[in-house]
Amino acid sequence: MHATESPVPAVSQQESPVYVRLSLAAAMTLGFTRGWFFRNARLGCINLLLTYSGGCRANCAFCGLASEKRAGTRPRSFIRVPWKTYHTETVIDAVRSAPAHVHRVCISMVTHPKCREDVINLCGQISKRTTMDISLLVSPSVLHPGDLKRMKAAGAERIGVAIDAATPLLFEQLRGRTVHGPHSWDRYWNCYAESLDVFGKGMAGVHLICGLGETEKEMVMAMYQARSMGGYTHLFSFFPEKHSAMENVSPPALSHYRRIQLARWVIDQDLTHPKAMEFDNRERIRDFGISETSLQKIVWSGEPFRTSGCPGKDGAVACNRPYGNEKPGDNIRNFPFQPEKNDLEKVWQDLFDYSGPDHDCKGGNGK
Numbered sequence: 001m002h003a004t005e006s007p008v009p010a011v012s013q014q015e016s017p018v019y020v021r022l023s024l025a026a027a028m029t030l031g032f033t034r035g036w037f038f039r040n041a042r043l044g045c046i047n048l049l050l051t052y053s054g055g056c057r058a059n060c061a062f063c064g065l066a067s068e069k070r071a072g073t074r075p076r077s078f079i080r081v082p083w084k085t086y087h088t089e090t091v092i093d094a095v096r097s098a099p100a101h102v103h104r105v106c107i108s109m110v111t112h113p114k115c116r117e118d119v120i121n122l123c124g125q126i127s128k129r130t131t132m133d134i135s136l137l138v139s140p141s142v143l144h145p146g147d148l149k150r151m152k153a154a155g156a157e158r159i160g161v162a163i164d165a166a167t168p169l170l171f172e173q174l175r176g177r178t179v180h181g182p183h184s185w186d187r188y189w190n191c192y193a194e195s196l197d198v199f200g201k202g203m204a205g206v207h208l209i210c211g212l213g214e215t216e217k218e219m220v221m222a223m224y225q226a227r228s229m230g231g232y233t234h235l236f237s238f239f240p241e242k243h244s245a246m247e248n249v250s251p252p253a254l255s256h257y258r259r260i261q262l263a264r265w266v267i268d269q270d271l272t273h274p275k276a277m278e279f280d281n282r283e284r285i286r287d288f289g290i291s292e293t294s295l296q297k298i299v300w301s302g303e304p305f306r307t308s309g310c311p312g313k314d315g316a317v318a319c320n321r322p323y324g325n326e327k328p329g330d331n332i333r334n335f336p337f338q339p340e341k342n343d344l345e346k347v348w349q350d351l352f353d354y355s356g357p358d359h360d361c362k363g364g365n366g367k
Contacts, residue, residue, distance in 0.1 A: 014087075015051060016051050016052065021051045023049075024082055025324075029043045043102065044317070045102070046091075048105065050115050060179065103314070105132045113142060115142055127154060133312070137159075138161060148194055148195055152198055158310050159203070160206075161206055163189065164212070166212070168185045170212055208222055216263070232268050237325040257333055262304045263285055277289040302335070302338055
């Protein structure tokens with residue numbers, strides 16, 4: 001993404017629900033910031049983030065929101081790009097006249113006591129005043145009993161639960177007491193289970209980040225757990241956020257990530273089972289548990305390597321987050337559009353490359 005500021009003013013030091021933060025891609029799509037998307041990608045979901053003085057109360061080691069505490073007055077970033085603050089009324093008005101390719105709004109909570117009421121309030125406003133489908137990315141650590149039902153009543157259609165880390169140990173080390181955070185592995189999975197009960201099977205998803213220290217087999221098991229409970233995995237590739245505790249950790253190697261992307265797709269399509277898959281002594285996927293003919297057809301369709309997220313009204317992924325996992329360039333990790341032939345030739349080559357380390361030693365841009 002390449003952007004320059006438009007005359008529409010951004011504001012700072014303001015709190016939700018009167019103000020919200022927009023991803024750079026959303027700000028560009030709504031006309032608050034001028035710019036263009038690499039390879040003419042188009043955002044299908046307006047991503048909103050609630051904001052409060054003092055920021056998020058959690059301290060996740062990989063997160064740009066936690067890095068705000070360390071960065072002081074430095075520019076704020078989250079998922080690789082800046083999130084600036086705008087008046088909620090201005091944002092809702094812009095959403096009402098958003099381009100036709102925008103089908104959804106996703107409101108992300110942070111870990112703050114005011115957040116649970118504010119997200120329901122904002123969801124209700126957007127539901128009443130726009131025709132957009134609405135997803136909520138919830139923070140289980142601050143939810144109260146009955147909140148998910150209230151969210152549904154307010155107009156939310158889908159729920160996301162950002163579990164992020166694939167194992168209980170990694171969750172504890174990166175999100176829990178080890179980093180003085182409030183989050184609990186059990187509470188997050190229980191919230192996901194409740195979301196499926198309230199919103200229905202297939203209407204909730206787990207966010208998982210590849211490259212936090214898990215093996216490929218451990219990620220497969222987490223993705224299968226999400227699917228076996230009745231939902232899906234929305235997959236991210238780790239990108240080191242400046243000033244976060246993991247700012248010097250490299251992203252997963254592209255070959256490592258491609259195998260996880262393919263595994264996610266065949267698991268979520270109910271085409272395989274971990275018991276049918278084969279792993280080497282480093283727990284890397286050697287066999288996906290499907291026929292060679294099926295594997296080739298699936299890979300060359302390009303679908304497993306597109307961004308995974310909530311769908312739009314046309315059934316295609318709306319929350320396609322262009323370049324949230326890497327800088328625009330030759331090695332796109334989550335394609336926000338249909339990959340072309342030359343993209344898939346590179347994907348095929350990467351998919352079966354077992355020669356390198358599990359992490360990209362060339363640094364944070366994933367190249």
